[in-house]
Amino acid sequence: MTSWLHANGDRRFWPATWYAEGVQFPEPFPPLEGRVKADLCVVGAGITGLSAALHGAKAGMSVILLEAQRVGWGASGRNGGQVGSGFNWSQRKLAAKLGAQKARKLWNLAEEAKAMTRQVAAVRPGVLHTVYNKRQLQDIQAENDWMMSHYGTDARVLDGSEVADRIGSPAYAGGVLDMSAGVCNPLAYTLALVRACVAAGVTIHEGSEVHRIDNKHIYTAKGAVTGRFVCHATNGYGAHLIGKSAARILPINNYIAVTEPLDVPPMRERMAVADSRFVVNYFWQTDDRRLVYGGGESYGRKFPSRARIEAKVRENLSRVYNDLSDIRFTHAWGGTLAVTATRLPYLAEVAPGVYSAGGYSGHGLALSAMSGKLCVEAMQGDRSRFDLMAGLPVPALPGGRMLGAWMAQAGMLWGATRDRFHG
The missing domain is CATH 3.50.50.60 (FAD/NAD(P)-binding domain)
Structure with missing residues (x-):
């Protein structure tokens, strides 16, 4: 094999x-x-x-x-180039499972990790974590309140209209904007x-x-x-x-495609976005008006053809930006990451x-x-x-x-x- x-x-x-x-x-x-x-x-x-x-x-x-x-x-x-905060588990969950002291030390490690990245990479600030329904919005509001109370963080919860205003899409019920996270060319x-x-x-x-x-x-x-x-x-x-x-x-495979430069780019504020799906969709807008869009996974070793990769990404992108469903991609690729x-x-x-x-x-x-x-x-x-x-x-x-x-x-x-x- x-x-x-x-x-x-x-x-x-x-x-x-x-x-x-x-x-x-x-x-x-x-x-x-x-x-x-x-x-x-x-x-x-x-x-x-x-x-x-x-x-x-x-x-x-x-x-x-x-x-x-x-x-x-x-x-x-x-x-995808996103320099995120913390871990896949929320800090509240880490504190509940491992204790408050260990959770705080882990948070400090993750914060130091972001700082290490910024010492070498050009990181553009801002990652917006989006959700699709009212229940999820309530969950991230509660989590953000907990983080502000226990860790003094300053991320901000946005409702659906605020998210739509910033990224040019009504696809989400809201999100939490973390300006301490960011995106770079990996x-x-x-x-x-x-x-x-x-x-x-x-x-x-x-x-x-x-x-x-x-x-x-x-x-x-x-x-x-x-x-x-x-x-x-x-x-x-x-x-x-x-x-x-x-x-x-x-090991699993994940896919990214990049659009041609857009005459009217959708995002008013050029933060990165990552959604709440199990298979995360993530994207950001470049300085030359492109969208770098990631979404879709496969579990066999071989990547599909470029046409199949574009189709996977296009299906997800179209749910967020329906008017870009026919946009041309200049680049499309796969990569092998790993999960536990x-x-x-x-x-x-x-x-x-x-x-x-x-x-x-x-x-x-x-x-x-x-x-x-x-x-x-x-x-x-x-x-x-x-x-x-x-x-x-x-x-x-x-x-x-x-x-x-x-x-x-x-x-x-x-x-x-x-x-x-x-x-």
């Missing part, structure tokens, strides 16, 4: 996304050849791996970073991390797919690395390399000195960089913040490694079907 890593796209090139227009791509890094040693070997050059490599190098470690394709080739360079951000890694002395090898991790020995087709520490940071593309991670992380059973990120020391991170479930742009940093903190002997994040409830998928993915996919399909009937 074709792996997630090889199912889609040419491994020698970055996908032809709108994000790739105008960014500065690095020259190819050579494949790993021969046997080498390092203080830290990182597997996967997405945001998690790049962050781990960068923080390891800054801590004085010798670092080798292995990437099967090109740096930033995977989900890190092709996602590929530009990821490649900026690559440049920072190179400047910090990280040795990067592209075209170096890892076939086996045996404790602290990492094997590719033409070489091997022995590390004092290992950071497994492949997310949906290489969870199979670590059994405990494979049992908890489910609870939709909380998975961090673990899976063996002494071997760390794994992934399963960000749509919150990866900020939390992945923080996760890489926390892995290095633990390697350096300060486990407090790593253990906090690793303590999030992320059980194995029901059914184990063999049946778990199938059962989880069935659950995701049920959720997507529910969206069609309940908004």
